[in-house]
Amino acid sequence: MIAVALHSDLAPMLTPLPVLVPMLAAAMTLFAGRKPRLQRVIAVFALSVVLVASTALLRLADRDGTIALQVGGWGPTEPGMGPLGITLVVDRLSALMLVVSSIVLLAVVVYAIGQGIRDGDDRQPVSIFLPTYLVLSAGVCMAFLAGDLFNLFVGFEVLLAASYVLLTIGGSRERVRAGITYVMVSMVSSMIFLLGIALVYAATGTLNLAELSVRLADVSDGTRTALFAVLLVAFGIKAAVFPLSAWLPDSYPTAPAPVTAVFAGLLTKVGIYAIIRAHSLLFPGGGMDRVLLVAGLLTMVVGIFGAIAQSDIKRLLSFTLVSHIGYMIFGIALSTELGMSGAIYYVAHHILVQTTLFLVVGLIERQAGASALERLGGLAAASPLLAFVFVVPALNLGGIPPFSGFIGKVALLEAGAQVGSVLAWVLVAGSVITSLLTLYVVTRVWTKAFWRSREDAPEGHLSAARPTALVDNTDEAMDIELADRDDVGRMPVGMLVPTGALIAVGLALTVLAGPIFAYSERAADQVLDRSQYITAVLGEPR
Numbered sequence: 394m395i396a397v398a399l400h401s402d403l404a405p406m407l408t409p410l411p412v413l414v415p416m417l418a419a420a421m422t423l424f425a426g427r428k429p430r431l432q433r434v435i436a437v438f439a440l441s442v443v444l445v446a447s448t449a450l451l452r453l454a455d456r457d458g459t460i461a462l463q464v465g466g467w468g469p470t471e472p473g474m475g476p477l478g479i480t481l482v483v484d485r486l487s488a489l490m491l492v493v494s495s496i497v498l499l500a501v502v503v504y505a506i507g508q509g510i511r512d513g514d515d516r517q518p519v520s521i522f523l524p525t526y527l528v529l530s531a532g533v534c535m536a537f538l539a540g541d542l543f544n545l546f547v548g549f550e551v552l553l554a555a556s557y558v559l560l561t562i563g564g565s566r567e568r569v570r571a572g573i574t575y576v577m578v579s580m581v582s583s584m585i586f587l588l589g590i591a592l593v594y595a596a597t598g599t600l601n602l603a604e605l606s607v608r609l610a611d612v613s614d615g616t617r618t619a620l621f622a623v624l625l626v627a628f629g630i631k632a633a634v635f636p637l638s639a640w641l642p643d644s645y646p647t648a649p650a651p652v653t654a655v656f657a658g659l660l661t662k663v664g665i666y667a668i669i670r671a672h673s674l675l676f677p678g679g680g681m682d683r684v685l686l687v688a689g690l691l692t693m694v695v696g697i698f699g700a701i702a703q704s705d706i707k708r709l710l711s712f713t714l715v716s717h718i719g720y721m722i723f724g725i726a727l728s729t730e731l732g733m734s735g736a737i738y739y740v741a742h743h744i745l746v747q748t749t750l751f752l753v754v755g756l757i758e759r760q761a762g763a764s765a766l767e768r769l770g771g772l773a774a775a776s777p778l779l780a781f782v783f784v785v786p787a788l789n790l791g792g793i794p795p796f797s798g799f800i801g802k803v804a805l806l807e808a809g810a811q812v813g814s815v816l817a818w819v820l821v822a823g824s825v826i827t828s829l830l831t832l833y834v835v836t837r838v839w840t841k842a843f844w845r846s847r848e849d850a851p852e853g854h855l856s857a858a859r860p861t862a863l864v865d866n867t868d869e870a871m872d873i874e875l876a877d878r879d880d881v882g883r884m885p886v887g888m889l890v891p892t893g894a895l896i897a898v899g900l901a902l903t904v905l906a907g908p909i910f911a912y913s914e915r916a917a918d919q920v921l922d923r924s925q926y927i928t929a930v931l932g933e934p935r
Contacts, residue, residue: 403449403453404450404453404457404460404462404483405462407446407449407450407453408450408460408462408481408483408538409462409464409481409538410442410443410446411443411446411447411450411491411495411531411534411537411538412531412534412535412538413531414439414442414443414446415439415440415443415527415528415530415531415534416527416528416531417439418435418436418438418439418440418527419523419524419525419527419528419531420524421435422435422436422523422524422527423521423524426520426521426524427520429520432520432523432524433506433523435523436502436506436523436526436527437499437502437503437506439527440495440498440499440502440527440530441499443491443495443498443499443530443534444492444495444496444499447488447491447492447494447495447534448492450483450488450491451485451488451489451491451492453483453488454483454484454485454487454488455485455488455912455915458484458925458929459482459483459484459919459925459926459928459929459930460482460483460484460929461480461481461482461540461929461930462480462481462482462483463478463479463480464478464479464480464481479540479541479544480539480540480541480544480601480602480603480930481538481539481540482538482539482540482602482603482926482929482930483538484916484919484920484925484926484929485912485915485916485919485920486666486669486737486916486919486920487537487538487666489737489741489912489913489916490537490662490666490740491534491537491538493740493741493744493745494533494534494537494659494662494744495530495534496745496895496898497654497655497658497659497744497745497748497895498526498530498533498655498659499891500748500752500891500892500894500895501651501654501655501658501748501752501891502523502526502651503887503890503891504650504651504654504752504755504887504888504891504892505522505526505649505651506887507885507886507887507888507889507890507891508649508650508651508755508759508885508887508888509885521558521562522559522562525555525558525559525562526555526559526655528551528552528554528555529551529552529555529556529559529655531551531552532548532549532550532551532552532553532554532555533548533552533659533660533663534548535547535548535551535552536548536549536552536663536666536667537663537666540601540602540603540930541600541601541602542589542590542593542600542602542605543590543600545667545670546583546586546587546590548663549583549586549631549663550583552660552663553579553583556575556579556656556660557572557575557576557579559648559652559656560572560575560644560647560648560652560656562649562652567647568647568648570647571643571644571645571646571647571648572644574640574643574644575640575644578630578640578644579630579631581630582627582630582631583627585623585626585627585630586624586627586628588623589620589623589624589627592619592620592623593605593620593624596609596612596616596620597609597612601930602670602674602675602926602930603674603926603927603929603930603931604930604931605674605675606674606675606923606926606927607927607931609675609676614680617676617680618680618681620676621671621675621676621680621681622681624667624671624675625668625671625681625684625685628664628667628668628671629664629668629688630664631660631661631663631664631667632661632662632663632664632665632667632668632718632722633661633664633692633714633715633718634664634688634689634692634718634719634722635688635691635692635695635696635715635719636691638692638695638696638715638718641661641711641714641715642699642708642711642712642715645657645707645711645714646705646707646708646711649755650751650752650754650755650758651752651755653707653751653754654747654748654749654751654752654755655748657710657711657714657747657748657751658743658744658745658747658748658751659744659748661714661718662740662743662744665718665721665722665725665740666740668722668725669725669733669736669737669920672685672725672726672728673725673733673920673921673923674920674923674926677728677921677923679728682726682727682728683726683816685722685725685726686722686723686726686727686816686817686820687816688719688722689719689720689721689722689723689726689820690719690723690819690820690823691719692715692716692718692719692722693716693717693719693720693723693823693824693827694716694719694823694826694827695715695716696712696713696714696715696716696717696718696719696827697712697713697716697827697830697831697834698830699712699715699716700712700713700716700830700831700834701830701833701834704765704766704767705764705765705766706754706757706764706765706766706838706842707751707754707764709834709838710747710750710751710754713747713790713831713834714747716827716831717739717743717747717790717827717831719823719824719827720736720739720743720801720802720805720824720827721736721739721740721743723736723805723809723820723824724736724737724739724804724805724808727808727809727812727817729808729811729812730914730917730918730921731804731807731808731811731914731917732805732808732809732812733917733920733921734804734808734910734913734914734916734917735801735802735804735805735807735808735913736805736917737913737916737917737920738797738800738801738804738902738909738910738913739798739801739802739804739805741902741909741913742789742797742798742800742801742899742902745895745898745899745902746786746789746790746797746798746899747790748895749782749786749892749895749896749899750783750786750787750790752888752891752892752895753779753782753783753786753892755888756779756782756884756888756889756892757769757772757779757783757842759884759885759888760772760775760776760779760884761775761842766837766838766841766842769841769842769847770841770842770845770846770847771843771845771846771847772842772843773843773844774846776884778884778889779884780843782889782892782893782896783838783839783843784839784843785896785899785900786895786896786899787835787838787839788835789899789903790831790835791828791831791832791835791836792828792831792832793832795903795906796899796900796903797899797900797902797903797906800902800903800906800910802824802828804910805824806821806824806825809821809824
């Protein structure tokens with residue numbers, strides 16, 4: 394039985410598509426494993442359909458309000474009771490996350506195809522890359538659509554299971570070692586989340602988010618705080634919030650550029666999305682705001698100081714990823730409409746910019762054969778186009794006006810100033826310092842990798858052009874000299890076009906900052922006003 398609370402006949406057809414289409418496409422590409430060209434067509438078409446469906450859902454959610462779809466069970470038998478089946482919910486926040494995620498997922502898969510998905514030996518089954526990538530896409534979308542804690546957990550587990558495969562694909566020692574760390578941390582996070590689900594159900598008798606938001610009001614303050622703390626630890630690990638972020642810089646840089654890009658852009662933001670839902674829908678009232686503010690500040694500062702200490706661009710960007718998670722936590726913890734608006738806008742900005750920068754690192758490896766700063770130099774002269782595709786998202790990440798990074802940070806700083814507490818002002822100061830240090834970090838990359846001559850690099854003569862497809866055929870590829878490869882300096886159009894497309898979308902956040910930030914404000918108002926979400930799922934109260 395399917396029951397729908399909505400204002401458009403299109404909504405019941407569109408709502409499950411972001412999950413169903415990638416899952417069906419994953420099965421089709423798995424059966425087409427011996428036909429790589431067909432695999433690629435299926436994958437690109439499926440993710441294009443997801444983008445179209447997500448865009449339509451964004452339009453419907455913004456125009457008509459929150460959409461709730463009950464699948465595989467029974468709707469509420471009376472007002473105020475939660476549905477027994479699977480609940481999918483689309484509001485302005487989840488619709489925005491779906492659209493931005495589908496843009497990134499489509500761009501990255503086109504980039505991976507342009508880079509070259511080629512089979513290795515028997516130990517390197519890279520024909521499973523596209524099926525696994527599509528499963529990851531379905532898991533991400535499932536997490537954004539989930540209307541209950543259990544299906545949010547299922548979405549997490551689907552994307553995490555796929556990420557294990559993508560992270561270790563190729564089987565090199567470095568990737569397996571990083572994969573073990575990632576798997577162990579993710580398992581701990583999942584067990585804590587499962588424990589939190591059990592405790593929440595024991596306290597309330599339901600896992601439906603809308604019904605939980607009503608029933609948790611009758612739970613004692615101490616129990617409610619304990620439940621929130623357990624969920625925050627689980628979500629904080631997934632979002633890489635300090636001190637739960639040490640795993641990320643060691644796990645992401647070893648993966649191929651497309652995998653690292655989609656991990657950096659999306660997976661941590663799924664954790665941020667879960668924190669927003671728990672903070673605003675389940676546990677409003679600011680009971681843990683001071684803890685979140687301190688965690689946000691430490692995440693910013695520790696992350697950016699870690700980035701300063703790095704000499705490899707991938708690790709450097711991994712630390713900046715951790716650092717800028719702190720901005721989002723800052724906005725959430727302020728518990729104001731402007732703070733939430735800034736956090737939502739910054740999430741969209743950061744997904745696009747961070748993904749773009751990791752794709753650019755893949756282009757740098759294709760051009761120069763390395764991502765270590767000691768081995769790089771002269772890239773601006775060798776490839777002005779590569780210099781351009783780096784400098785635009787780098788300045789955006791650094792928060793240079795008028796880019797979207799500057800707009801998002803100004804909104805967060807203004808929100809902190811409006812709150813006016815001592816801790817809020819400390820966060821404002823920390824945000825400014827972090828932004829300046831981020832600009833210093835990306836300037837250092839520009840100076841060493843692009844501006845100086847290659848001869849001045851300490852290890853410039855050792856730079857190797859390793860195969861940059863999703864799997865290295867041999868571990869000795871790192872020792873191949875530049876002169877031994879034919880494709881050094883050749884950046885395929887299939888890699889440049891999706892990178893340029895993401896840069897263009899990132900610039901659109903600047904050019905269209907007015908309407909996009911207005912949408913973020915409407916999304917924040919909807920997130921903070923729980924009644925809209927509750928009414929869409931449970932119906933009008935008697």
